[in-house]
Amino acid sequence: MKIAARSSTRVELGRWVRSSVVVLVAAGLVPCFGVEETNALDASFRATVDLLKTRSFGEKAEAARAIAGHRHPRTLEVLTALLDAELYTERKTGRVVVAKGLDGGGFTIRDAVTGEELGQVGRRGARKISVNNRLRGLLRGLIAGIRLDDEDPDDRIAAAEAIADGADSSMRAVLDARLLVESDAQVIAAINTALVVFDLDADDETIRLRAIRASVRNLDGRVREKLTGISNDPTASEGIQAAARETLESIEETVARYKTIETVFFGLSLGSVLVLAAIGLSITFGVMGVINMAHGELIMLGAYTTYVVQTLFPGALEYSVLIAVPAAFVVSGLVGIGIERGIFRFLYGRPLETLLASFGVSLVLQQAVRSIFSPLNRSVATPEWMSGSFELLDGLSMTFNRLYILIFAGLIFAALVLVLQRTRLGLEVRAVTQNRAMARAMGIRSARVDALTFGLGAGIAGVAGVALSQLTNVGPNLGQGYIVDSFMVVVFGGVGNLWGTLVAGLSLGVANKFLEPYAGAVVAKVLVLVFIILFIQWRPRGMFPQKGRAAEN
Amino acid sequence: MLLGRLLKQDWGPTILLGILGVLCVVVPVANLLIPEDSVFHVSTYTVTLLGKYLCFALLAMALDLVWGYCGVLSLGHGAFFALGGYAMGMYLMRQIGTRGVYGHPELPDFMVFLNWEELPWYWFGFDAFWFAMLMVVLVPGLLALVFGWLAFRSRVTGVYLSIMTQALTYALMLAFFRNEMGFGGNNGLTDFKDILGASLQSDVTRVVLFVVSAIALASTYLFCRFVVTSKLGRVVTAVRDADDRTRFIGYRVENYKVWIFTVSAVLAGIAGALYVPQVGIINPSEFQPLNSIELVVWVAVGGRGTLYGAALGAVLVNFAKTWLTSEYPEVWLFALGGLFILVTVALPKGVVGLLRNLLGKET
Numbered sequence: 001m002k003i004a005a006r007s008s009t010r011v012e013l014g015r016w017v018r019s020s021v022v023v024l025v026a027a028g029l030v031p032c033f034g035v036e037e038t039n040a041l042d043a044s045f046r047a048t049v050d051l052l053k054t055r056s057f058g059e060k061a062e063a064a065r066a067i068a069g070h071r072h073p074r075t076l077e078v079l080t081a082l083l084d085a086e087l088y089t090e091r092k093t094g095r096v097v098v099a100k101g102l103d104g105g106g107f108t109i110r111d112a113v114t115g116e117e118l119g120q121v122g123r124r125g126a127r128k129i130s131v132n133n134r135l136r137g138l139l140r141g142l143i144a145g146i147r148l149d150d151e152d153p154d155d156r157i158a159a160a161e162a163i164a165d166g167a168d169s170s171m172r173a174v175l176d177a178r179l180l181v182e183s184d185a186q187v188i189a190a191i192n193t194a195l196v197v198f199d200l201d202a203d204d205e206t207i208r209l210r211a212i213r214a215s216v217r218n219l220d221g222r223v224r225e226k227l228t229g230i231s232n233d234p235t236a237s238e239g240i241q242a243a244a245r246e247t248l249e250s251i252e253e254t255v256a257r258y259k260t261i262e263t264v265f266f267g268l269s270l271g272s273v274l275v276l277a278a279i280g281l282s283i284t285f286g287v288m289g290v291i292n293m294a295h296g297e298l299i300m301l302g303a304y305t306t307y308v309v310q311t312l313f314p315g316a317l318e319y320s321v322l323i324a325v326p327a328a329f330v331v332s333g334l335v336g337i338g339i340e341r342g343i344f345r346f347l348y349g350r351p352l353e354t355l356l357a358s359f360g361v362s363l364v365l366q367q368a369v370r371s372i373f374s375p376l377n378r379s380v381a382t383p384e385w386m387s388g389s390f391e392l393l394d395g396l397s398m399t400f401n402r403l404y405i406l407i408f409a410g411l412i413f414a415a416l417v418l419v420l421q422r423t424r425l426g427l428e429v430r431a432v433t434q435n436r437a438m439a440r441a442m443g444i445r446s447a448r449v450d451a452l453t454f455g456l457g458a459g460i461a462g463v464a465g466v467a468l469s470q471l472t473n474v475g476p477n478l479g480q481g482y483i484v485d486s487f488m489v490v491v492f493g494g495v496g497n498l499w500g501t502l503v504a505g506l507s508l509g510v511a512n513k514f515l516e517p518y519a520g521a522v523v524a525k526v527l528v529l530v531f532i533i534l535f536i537q538w539r540p541r542g543m544f545p546q547k548g549r550a551a552e553n
Numbered sequence: 554m555l556l557g558r559l560l561k562q563d564w565g566p567t568i569l570l571g572i573l574g575v576l577c578v579v580v581p582v583a584n585l586l587i588p589e590d591s592v593f594h595v596s597t598y599t600v601t602l603l604g605k606y607l608c609f610a611l612l613a614m615a616l617d618l619v620w621g622y623c624g625v626l627s628l629g630h631g632a633f634f635a636l637g638g639y640a641m642g643m644y645l646m647r648q649i650g651t652r653g654v655y656g657h658p659e660l661p662d663f664m665v666f667l668n669w670e671e672l673p674w675y676w677f678g679f680d681a682f683w684f685a686m687l688m689v690v691l692v693p694g695l696l697a698l699v700f701g702w703l704a705f706r707s708r709v710t711g712v713y714l715s716i717m718t719q720a721l722t723y724a725l726m727l728a729f730f731r732n733e734m735g736f737g738g739n740n741g742l743t744d745f746k747d748i749l750g751a752s753l754q755s756d757v758t759r760v761v762l763f764v765v766s767a768i769a770l771a772s773t774y775l776f777c778r779f780v781v782t783s784k785l786g787r788v789v790t791a792v793r794d795a796d797d798r799t800r801f802i803g804y805r806v807e808n809y810k811v812w813i814f815t816v817s818a819v820l821a822g823i824a825g826a827l828y829v830p831q832v833g834i835i836n837p838s839e840f841q842p843l844n845s846i847e848l849v850v851w852v853a854v855g856g857r858g859t860l861y862g863a864a865l866g867a868v869l870v871n872f873a874k875t876w877l878t879s880e881y882p883e884v885w886l887f888a889l890g891g892l893f894i895l896v897t898v899a900l901p902k903g904v905v906g907l908l909r910n911l912l913g914k915e916t
Contacts, residue, residue, distance in 0.1 A: 289712075291712045291715070291716070293846075343894055343898060346898050347897060347898065350897075350901075351711060351712050352626045352711070352712065352715065353897040353901065354897075355626070355712060355715060356846075356849060356850065356853060356893050356896075356897050357893055357894050357897040357898060359846050359890075359893055360850075360889070360890040360891065360892065360893025360894040360897070361890065361893075361894065362890070363886045363887075363889055363890030363893065364886070364887055364890035364891065364894075366886060367883065367885075367886035367887050367890065368887075370883070370886075371883055480843075484719060484720060484723045484842065487716045487719070487720070488716075488720060491713060491716055491717075522727050522728070522730065522731055523728075523731070525724075525727055526724045526727050526728050529720050529721075529723065529724040529727075530724060532720065533700075533703075533717055533720055533721060533724075534703070536704075536707070536709055536713065536717055537703040537704060537706070537707040537709065538707065540707045540708055540709045540713060
């Protein structure tokens with residue numbers, strides 16, 4: 001007896017807890033309503049939802065509209081369930097429930113109105129509320145209409161686009177209503193696009209014509225699709241067709257122009273990577289006539305420095321790239337000076353041997369990195385402020401990391417020009433470049449200049465590595481991929497000429513990106529290589545060769 | 554008398570030809586006649602490996618001809634080697650016939666796989682051995698002729714030329730990686746069945762290929778010696794030592810360079826054609842710049858400008874590579890890199906130069 005009593009208490013307790021949880025949840029979602037009012041709202045919502053229990057799709061559509069108009073926290077869920085064919089009526093009670101199929105054939109059901117778990121029923125315990133395609137379209141629009149009031153602007157944009165896709169003109173009112181209170185410019189633009197799409201289908205010719213005229217600046221794919229449809233539509237009047245064709249043309253023109261701008265931008269960003277990779281090489285090549293095949297590996301060291309900085313200071317991810325730039329400069333610069341002092345200085349005047357020795361260095365560095373960090377690629381995180389994109393013009397967006405690398409390359413280039421033109425080291429470097437023997441005679445310690453120049457070139461390679469770590473995977477083979485390209489840039493621009501390197505890098509980058517859509521990435525690259533090979537036959541010293549005595553050797 | 558001229562260098566040529574002659578007799582006997590359980594038996598694997606070394610030696614000799622005697626450092630000789638290999642590979646592909654996975658009588662497997670309807674035009678004729686052999690010589694030769702003519706006529710020299718040749722092989726690698734090129738994409742050409750009707754799997758074929766490689770190496774050596782000891786060879790050496798002065802004397806320097814470059818490329822192509830049936834595959838990675846640079850190291854290690862030194866270097870480095878990559882794989886790149894540095898800084902004349910110094914015969 002005692003046991004029975006206790007267990008019945010527990011049942012009571014359980015029911016109490018469950019119902020109060022439901023109430024609490026409901027109260028939490030709609031804080032302005034009290035318990036009584038929630039029940040009243042539930043009751044009226046249940047009455048609305050029950051309208052779905054009909055065979056006629058027309059009546060179901062009416063019911064769906066009524067549900068959408070109902071301000072109930074579960075409106076969205078009910079409509080989504082209906083769209084996904086998860087809304088059923090329970091046979092025993094006639095309640096509308098959200099049902100999930102079980103493997104065995106039965107369902108777990110939840111009350112559609114309260115969300116209360118109702119346990120499981122057998123396969124025949126619930127009947128599906130069927131929907132047809134027309135109803136599905138309507139539901140999508142209705143759901144979008146509700147989401148149009150969402151707090152997240154991205155969600156609102158998605159909702160406006162979904163409405164435009166649904167092309168259900170009954171949603172006009174929802175859009176108009178939202179437009180009155182909307183403040184976010186991008187959402188307004190999306191809503192306006194949806195409205196234009198609707199107007200383009202309007203029966204009234206003036207509205208239609210106005211919509212066509214209004215869509216000149218609109219680059220949305222849906223608008224273009226609609227306009228193409230209209231311009232080929234024999235039922236439309238002559239004037240409308242002509243207007244559509246004209247608008248379409250001007251839109252295509254804008255698109256083509258944007259495409260060109262975009263290609264130029266991509267090309268410049270690729271070019272700036274090439275410039276960054278090649279400019280250090282240009283210095284060492286120009287000053288010492290030394291081919292440094294380990295240059296790619298110095299870039300790789302810079303990229304790994306970024307990785308190490310991020311691993312050492314996991315908290316400072318946002319600043320890690322900024323810390324990594326000087327760190328990479330120092331690391332690669334020191335390694336560069338080490339290489340110069342340890343190997344290259346024994347090989348001056350023997351450029352081919354230097355080439356081989358530096359290739360040996362590059363193999364050793366690669367294998368060292370492989371042994372220390374593992375042969376697998378390491379991922380370097382991109383800080384928040386470098387990810388994402390921005391809209392330059394309407395419909396023309398660019399990614400931040402490419403833009404920053406472009407700017408970064410410009411800054412590095414400017415700094416380098418300043419160093420070479422305005423500092424004592426720069427003066428000495430230029431003197432040694434032009435005539436080593438004479439410079440030595442004038443009291444310049446050429447050995448010191450060599451070491452420092454090599455360090456400078458290597459340091460810039462390291463800095464380039466930091467930039468590259470933001471674009472590609474960081475792995476032991478990172479440098480190899482850039483070595484041939486950087487040599488091409490240096491040779492194309494003219495050895496020892498910083499401006500030549502800049503022009504060559506940027507123009508090769510742009511040329512590559514322009515060729516890509518026609519020929520594919522690989523063929524574009526091959527074409528550029530072949531072009532350079534042929535160009536060198538024509539001008540063996542590059543675009544901007546050194547002149548005067550310096551050019552003799 | 555001619556032989557006397559060719560061998561009158563030091564003991565190197567005699568030793569090289571002697572070793573090759575001994576190998577031609579000993580290896581077939583040890584592989585085919587001595588029973589497998591005997592200590593003197595040489596496995597077919599070893600025969601193939603040795604054959605591979607001989608092809609590399611031939612390739613190194615080709616490079617030494619142009620680098621050691623003409624001072625033109627080509628970082629793209631791997632491309633000529635690979636082109637010769639591809640020409641041979643195409644012949645071997647056509648010999649598969651209906652024995653491929655798809656059993657197509659005309660098209661190689663990869664073309665069937667790509668849904669190609671018919672053989673591309675540049676595959677025609679490769680079912681005939683003589684045509685394929687002609688292409689082994691012609692394709693690398695023509696490429697070198699055109700490239701060399703353009704480059705040397707514009708007086709692209711020194712490191713510029715090296716970089717250009719590197720770009721050449723890099724561009725070819727990118728191109729051959731594409732499936733649309735019709736050379737099997739990144740898988741290359743493989744699954745060869747037989748050559749001139751003889752199965753490539755049989756021991757006898759392997760031994761014959763080995764002997765052919767050895768004879769080819771020996772004749773290449775004699776041919777290169779003939780070239781470098783001829784009057785033309787002396788002009789070429791003069792070009793290496795003083796490009797401008799030779800031109801001022803009145804020689805057309807660029808013609809000599811183009812000629813020697815082309816000959817060298819043809820030899821590299823022959824090396825590639827001998828290499829492919831022995832290893833059984835040719836793919837675009839043969840074009841990668843690293844291979845060509847490694848090849849330069851073989852020559853540098855052996856000693857440039859000696860021909861037999863190049864062959865020695867190729868065998869030494871490749872033996873070390875085979876041994877290290879199986880025993881201590883992570884050490885291999887350190888060793889190769891270190892070798893590059895050591896040879897260029899400390900041993901500018903390679904092993905041969907070192908030996909000559911030790912024997913007190915400074916030349």
